[in-house]
Amino acid sequence: MSHAYFPxxxxxxxxxxxxxxxxxxxxxxxARRCLVKIREDDADTKExxxxxxxxxxxxxxxWRETAIRVVLANSETLGVGEGLQDTxxxxxxxxxxxxxxxxxxxxxxIARQPQWRSxxxxxxxxxxxxxxxxxxxLVREFRRNNxxxxxxxxxxxLRIPDWKAYDAKLGNLxxxxxxxxxxxxxxxxxxxxxxxxxxxxxxxxxxxxxxxxDFGYTFKEHLESSDEDQDGSSDIV
Numbered sequence: 112m113s114h115a116y117f118p119x120x121x122x123x124x125x126x127x128x129x130x131x132x133x134x135x136x137x138x139x140x141x142a143r144r145c146l147v148k149i150r151e152d153d154a155d156t157k158e159x160x161x162x163x164x165x166x167x168x169x170x171x172x173x174w175r176e177t178a179i180r181v182v183l184a185n186s187e188t189l190g191v192g193e194g195l196q197d198t199x200x201x202x203x204x205x206x207x208x209x210x211x212x213x214x215x216x217x218x219x220x221i222a223r224q225p226q227w228r229s230x231x232x233x234x235x236x237x238x239x240x241x242x243x244x245x246x247x248x249l250v251r252e253f254r255r256n257n258x259x260x261x262x263x264x265x266x267x268x269l270r271i272p273d274w275k276a277y278d279a280k281l282g283n284l285x286x287x288x289x290x291x292x293x294x295x296x297x298x299x300x301x302x303x304x305x306x307x308x309x310x311x312x313x314x315x316x317x318x319x320x321x322x323x324x325d326f327g328y329t330f331k332e333h334l335e336s337s338d339e340d341q342d343g344s345s346d347i348v
Contacts, residue, residue, distance in 0.1 A: 117247055121197045122204045130207050131180055135173045137292070141166045147173065159214050162226050167274070168236055172206070174287030179203050181299050182309050188302075189309045198246075198316050205245060209235050237264055240277055244316075285311040 122130065132151050139145045145161040147169060161169060179199050182189065186196055212231035220227035238245055238261060242253045254261065278286040284307055290298070298304045 116208070117205045117245055118201050118208075121200050123200075126204070127200060130203055131184065133180075133207075135176065135210075137166070137170050137173050139163060139166050145169050159217050161213070161217060161229070164226070165229070165232065168232070170292040171287055172210075172232075172235075174292040176203065176206050176210075177294055178285075178287070178308050179206075179312070181294055181305060182312060184299065185305050185309075189305060191309060192313075195313060195316060199312065202245070202316075237261055240273075243277075243280070281315075282311065284308065285315060 129151075134150045136148045136150075137145065138148065141163045143163045145163055145166040147159045147161065149157045149159070179202060182191060183196065183199055183203070185191075191199075209231055213229045216227075216229045216231060235245075238250060241257075241259055241261065241264070242250055244250075250261070253259075278288060283289040290304070294304065
């Protein structure tokens, strides 16, 4: 589905408003289940049920969505540059698309396989761990300059110590661990929270390119396994 790919345009208007209105909360534990509750303004709360093995990963995912939304909501106060605003909007739109795909997979799988795997999320996690950015041109550069095959990678070695090392690269604020992966409504306007987040994003999303001149690259590894690996298995933990 086209909306689940990294967008080549910047969302505005109603599309952006709908994304900004959503609030997600992650509940559960790694030992049992991962429940994501989604609330929109003036709307009923929806839920997505995932295996417990996704709990820590979904905490990171929802934290990043929340942090980006909060910085965008305070962009005028923070003086967020236009280029960074556009990048954050695209990343947020992309993450919303990935989450929608996870929801579709959840509704199909949950009744049949208690420990099912999300192909969309597993592919997201591969790129997040190895590349740490999801813009197509950066993934393309990674492919050209690294031996890791993202399509066929089987990251069974990615255990808790590996993800702790990943968190250390991000720092405890941008990884979410400092604030325990949550931002309260009061903190959403607290300059002691939002200003450091803005600084993290300025560093993390540097460089910024306004236009990808080679956007014809399909970038389907986000959602699809390679043709050579169609067994649907995954061992990300």
